[in-house]
Amino acid sequence: MVQRISPPSLRRGLVLVRAPHRPELLVLDGDELVVGRDPGADLCLDHPLVSGFHCRILVGRQHVTVEDLESRNGTLVNGQPVRQAVLSDGDTLRIGPWSLEYVDDILGDRLGLDRRLSTLPRRPIRSRRTAVEDEMEVPSGTFVADVETLLRLAGQDRIRSRARLVPEAGGPSAVVGADRLEVGGRGHVLASGWFCGGIAAELRWDGARHTIVRRMFLASVRVNGQRCSRRRLVHGDRVMVGRTAYRYLVR
Numbered sequence: 001m002v003q004r005i006s007p008p009s010l011r012r013g014l015v016l017v018r019a020p021h022r023p024e025l026l027v028l029d030g031d032e033l034v035v036g037r038d039p040g041a042d043l044c045l046d047h048p049l050v051s052g053f054h055c056r057i058l059v060g061r062q063h064v065t066v067e068d069l070e071s072r073n074g075t076l077v078n079g080q081p082v083r084q085a086v087l088s089d090g091d092t093l094r095i096g097p098w099s100l101e102y103v104d105d106i107l108g109d110r111l112g113l114d115r116r117l118s119t120l121p122r123r124p125i126r127s128r129r130t131a132v133e134d135e136m137e138v139p140s141g142t143f144v145a146d147v148e149t150l151l152r153l154a155g156q157d158r159i160r161s162r163a164r165l166v167p168e169a170g171g172p173s174a175v176v177g178a179d180r181l182e183v184g185g186r187g188h189v190l191a192s193g194w195f196c197g198g199i200a201a202e203l204r205w206d207g208a209r210h211t212i213v214r215r216m217f218l219a220s221v222r223v224n225g226q227r228c229s230r231r232r233l234v235h236g237d238r239v240m241v242g243r244t245a246y247r248y249l250v251r
Contacts, residue, residue, distance in 0.1 A: 014028065030125075064086070079154030164251060233248045
């Protein structure tokens with residue numbers, strides 16, 4: 001790995017998600033990150049849908065670029081296969097069963113997501129033992145995913161990365177994401193009402209959809225007017241925790 005070239009005020013990173021595991025945060029401190037199944041990759045993702053050396057991420061002073069390394073199943077950015085693409089904040093890479101959300105500045109606001117990024121475990125980057133140029137041939141053990149599977153995974157990425165909880169009374173929305181979003185007087189998102197002083201409810205990612213789960217037994221949690229203790233959410237749902245109303249929107 002090489003020296004850091006990003007300004008100290010800008011820390012780029014990736015949020016790695018693979019249900020049902022908790023998301024992990026990877027900080028892009030070098031100028032190149034090779035991702036693949038081979039133990040010699042900087043970021044080793046051990047799964048048969050991932051090629052030995054699947055793609056590489058190039059970190060420049062102005063842009064971060066992803067480049068596919070002729071992988072069997074391709075590298076998707078926001079659901080579209082790419083050979084090379086410049087990443088923007090919030091873009092989602094799909095590599096086999098993993099999604100990797102690009103964060104342009106892990107110290108920035110990002111509509112509330114920064115309050116949870118600091119709690120994620122850090123994913124270590126391994127020292128590369130072999131040169132990529134010497135290992136470009138794809139291992140024979142790589143499985144090929146069908147198109148329907150890739151489209152389904154891309155659709156789940158869109159929901160996970162773009163879902164927002166928007167207060168009806170106004171104010172900033174909150175990125176729901178893959179980590180737990182707590183709602184209540186002491187949560188990531190504030191809610192008022194009886195028995196809402198702590199964590200009244202939370203939104204969780206189950207690998208395909210976001211689910212709202214009541215945390216406090218006596219707290220009132222409603223979706224589209226119906227009281228519930230657990231319910232999967234879809235775009236447009238009206239969520240009420242205590243006396244506070246929100247809209248769950250996938251933008």
